[in-house]
Amino acid sequence: MAAIKINHEKCTLCKLCIDACPFGAIEIRDEKLFINENCNLCGICVKTCPEGALSKEESVVSFADISSYKGIWFFAENRDDKLCPVAFEMLNAALQLKRDIGEDVAGILIGNNVKKFASELTARGADKVYVIEDSMLEHFQEETYASAMAQLIVKHKPNIVISAATMIGRAFIPAVAAKIRTGLTADCTDIGIDPETKLLVQTRPTFGGNLMAKIICRNHRPQMATIRPKMFEESSDVNNGQPDIIIEEFDKSSLLNNIAILKKERMQNTVVIQEAEVIVSGGRGVNDPKNFEMIRELADLLGGAVGASRAAVDSGWIPYPHQVGQTGRTVKPKIYIACGISGSIQHLAGMQTSDYIIAINKDPDAPIFRVANLGIVGDIFEVIPVLIKKIKEARKC
Amino acid sequence: MEIVVCIKQVPDAFEVKIDPETKRIIREGVDSIINPYDNYAIEEAIRLKERFGGTVTAISMGPPQAERALRDAMAMGVDEAILLSDMAFAGSDTLATSYTLSDGIKKLGKFDVIVCGRETFDGSTGQVGPEIAHHLNISYITYVSKIHNISDGVMECSRLMEDHYEELKACLPVLITVVKEINQPRIPSLKGMLKAKKAQINTWKSENLEGDISCYGQDGSPTRVVDVWTEQMKKDGRVIEGETEKVTDVLFDELKKLGIV
Ligand SMILES: Cc1cc2nc3c(=O)[nH]c(=O)nc-3n(C[C@H](O)[C@H](O)[C@H](O)COP(=O)(O)OP(=O)(O)OC[C@H]3O[C@@H](n4cnc5c(N)ncnc54)[C@H](O)[C@@H]3O)c2cc1C
Ligand SMILES: Nc1ncnc2c1ncn2[C@@H]1O[C@H](COP(=O)(O)O)[C@@H](O)[C@H]1O
Numbered sequence: 001m002a003a004i005k006i007n008h009e010k011c012t013l014c015k016l017c018i019d020a021c022p023f024g025a026i027e028i029r030d031e032k033l034f035i036n037e038n039c040n041l042c043g044i045c046v047k048t049c050p051e052g053a054l055s056k057e058e059s060v061v062s063f064a065d066i067s068s069y070k071g072i073w074f075f076a077e078n079r080d081d082k083l084c085p086v087a088f089e090m091l092n093a094a095l096q097l098k099r100d101i102g103e104d105v106a107g108i109l110i111g112n113n114v115k116k117f118a119s120e121l122t123a124r125g126a127d128k129v130y131v132i133e134d135s136m137l138e139h140f141q142e143e144t145y146a147s148a149m150a151q152l153i154v155k156h157k158p159n160i161v162i163s164a165a166t167m168i169g170r171a172f173i174p175a176v177a178a179k180i181r182t183g184l185t186a187d188c189t190d191i192g193i194d195p196e197t198k199l200l201v202q203t204r205p206t207f208g209g210n211l212m213a214k215i216i217c218r219n220h221r222p223q224m225a226t227i228r229p230k231m232f233e234e235s236s237d238v239n240n241g242q243p244d245i246i247i248e249e250f251d252k253s254s255l256l257n258n259i260a261i262l263k264k265e266r267m268q269n270t271v272v273i274q275e276a277e278v279i280v281s282g283g284r285g286v287n288d289p290k291n292f293e294m295i296r297e298l299a300d301l302l303g304g305a306v307g308a309s310r311a312a313v314d315s316g317w318i319p320y321p322h323q324v325g326q327t328g329r330t331v332k333p334k335i336y337i338a339c340g341i342s343g344s345i346q347h348l349a350g351m352q353t354s355d356y357i358i359a360i361n362k363d364p365d366a367p368i369f370r371v372a373n374l375g376i377v378g379d380i381f382e383v384i385p386v387l388i389k390k391i392k393e394a395r396k397c
Numbered sequence: 398m399e400i401v402v403c404i405k406q407v408p409d410a411f412e413v414k415i416d417p418e419t420k421r422i423i424r425e426g427v428d429s430i431i432n433p434y435d436n437y438a439i440e441e442a443i444r445l446k447e448r449f450g451g452t453v454t455a456i457s458m459g460p461p462q463a464e465r466a467l468r469d470a471m472a473m474g475v476d477e478a479i480l481l482s483d484m485a486f487a488g489s490d491t492l493a494t495s496y497t498l499s500d501g502i503k504k505l506g507k508f509d510v511i512v513c514g515r516e517t518f519d520g521s522t523g524q525v526g527p528e529i530a531h532h533l534n535i536s537y538i539t540y541v542s543k544i545h546n547i548s549d550g551v552m553e554c555s556r557l558m559e560d561h562y563e564e565l566k567a568c569l570p571v572l573i574t575v576v577k578e579i580n581q582p583r584i585p586s587l588k589g590m591l592k593a594k595k596a597q598i599n600t601w602k603s604e605n606l607e608g609d610i611s612c613y614g615q616d617g618s619p620t621r622v623v624d625v626w627t628e629q630m631k632k633d634g635r636v637i638e639g640e641t642e643k644v645t646d647v648l649f650d651e652l653k654k655l656g657i658v
Contacts, residue, residue, distance in 0.1 A: 183619030
């Protein structure tokens with residue numbers, strides 16, 4: 001069993017490891033260092049100890065033929081008969097990995113009548129596209145998608161498989177990883193190749209963005225990750241010789257399952273906020289559902305989406321899909337404009353990694369100002385209408 | 398109907414503080430709570446029992462102190478609670494966590510509906526629910542926002558996707574992960590709290606489970622956390638006060654500089 005071992009003779013009880021442990025797993029019991037059940041075996045303490053008193057014992061469980069796994073795959077998400085922009089972001093992420101390990105990049109298309117998208121992917125740099133088509137794959141469903149993707153992986157043995165951490169990606173990729181018995185790193189903000197080991201190094205935020213972690217998958221293949229939208233630019237046009245488009249034969253009986261979709265109901269007025277470059281959000285300060293019109297108008301002018309704090313959603317001013325925060329959606333737009341939002345830690349958890357944050361709030365002590373790049377102390381009902389007027393005037397001339 | 402709800406204890410978000418010098422999360426005096434999403438899972442499990450009869454069992458894997466989260470769940474109205482706690486489970490990633498939880502659920506025997514939160518506050522992978530379904534070889538539906546009915550072994554429910562709602566039908570047993578929209582969790586009653594305080598919480602160790610021991614804990618975890626660090630939350634931002642015209646000018650200029658007006 002893997003464990004952190006303590007050499008009590010070397011340990012000077014300097015407590016550096018206690019401070020360093022992010023999980024509160026090290027304590028002193030009976031004047032001796034003790035590792036409790038909170039231990040995550042992350043090994044930070046081993047690196048911190050100046051005396052070399054700590055070490056990590058690992059039992060090596062090795063996958064049979066790791067080296068036979070080759071290729072970088074990305075899931076090319078499509079919805080409503082269109083390729084999603086995130087598909088090209090994933091393609092670009094895959095191309096960056098290709099530069100370091102030189103393996104082919106392949107896109108995976110799953111759906112009904114999706115073959116037509118393959119040339120868009122190859123035109124932007126994919127070496128290969130695998131197409132899995134069937135009428136049963138017309139609508140997204142966790143099990144059918146997972147079983148199609150897992151079959152393909154077992155057959156072709158890719159080294160790396162990535163997908164966007166969209167609602168669809170996060171819903172079915174875990175089942176793919178579990179079927180193959182490999183690791184899956186969630187919601188990465190960055191991925192890269194370690195120059196020495198050639199392993200995929202996956203960086204992701206946890207604890208609402210307060211704690212960053214680097215994660216690897218050493219002994220299992222493929223190495224799998226979901227990646228947040230907007231972390232990579234979309235790939236651009238390239239000419240890459242003779243790409244391959246492969247229509248996959250697969251076992252269709254594996255698509256039979258216990259779930260049926262009865263109907264789909266499109267939401268009105270919603271932009272997928274995780275994919276927006278600009279988000280204008282309203283909180284308790286907006287005060288009334290009618291006033292969200294003002295927020296929406298500003299968002300429209302800036303080409304952005306409307307977000308909201310939990311307070312505004314719970315008051316029924318705007319539907320839940322707009323909620324940003326710990327129990328809503330995590331977003332990372334280029335620009336986030338918080339209007340009348342106090343900035344509870346739960347809200348911050350969902351937006352504090354945005355590239356640029358602007359906050360308008362009449363309370364100068366509002367916690368939102370602590371994460372804002374630009375804070376405006378003012379009444380949203382005065383500031384926003386004036387701002388809207390200015391933008392309109394500027395656009396006119 | 399047998400209903401199982403999976404819950405995790407996490408540090409209270411309100412209190413996560415970063416030591417400005419060491420840049421580590423300060424753990425001392427930090428309270429632990431039920432993962433926020435899991436309150437919706439518990440509430441929905443209890444409502445299912447109230448609507449369709451049966452029992453609700455809460456199960457958690459974690460250190461011994463996670464017992465408190467289970468007691469809090471019992472105070473809300475959960476009937477039984479199981480804690481999976483053993484040093485052998487330490488260092489579990491989602492594959493090992495879900496494997497261990499599914500072994501616990503198998504040991505419970507019969508199950509019709511398993512309810513999980515959409516994701517946790519600390520790990521926030523959202524992977525545990527779907528992976529449990531795989532280990533138990535049952536169907537699952539993510540992001541469930543309403544359960545309309547269960548009859549003759551079929552559940553009808555709605556779920557929330559990025560830009561649409563879906564209505565679905567699923568044969569039991571099924572695992573669901575729930576979003577906040579599904580309900581408003583109740584506050585435990587005094588009677589519930591007293592009952593929970595005295596309740597028996599069963600703790601199972603690895604030897605009480607029937608799974609493959611090499612699939613537990615870090616040995617059963619393909620992923621390794623090789624480094625962690627804290628991000629500076631504080632931006633070197635500026636805060637502007639003054640007349641509406643003036644502050645709006647600053648704001649307008651900034652938006653121009655950012656290239657969006
Ligand atoms: C910094 C850091 C980063 C990590 N990153 C990854 C990663 O990328 N990939 C990975 O595989 N693992 C990762 N882990 C490990 C992962 O957090 C643990 O396996 C954890 O026990 C379960 O995952 P989660 O908290 O993300 O749960 P989620 O999958 O987000 O939880 C969803 C639901 O599953 C149920 N659930 C989850 N955990 C339990 C439990 N212990 N007991 C009962 N029910 C539960 C609850 O209903 C919960 O609402 C990471 C851990 C750390 C500390
Ligand atoms: N008209 C307003 N303009 C700007 N900020 C406001 C306005 N009304 C309320 N607020 C702020 O909105 C926030 C509401 O936060 P909360 O009550 O915590 O949801 C508070 O920080 C208030 O100061």
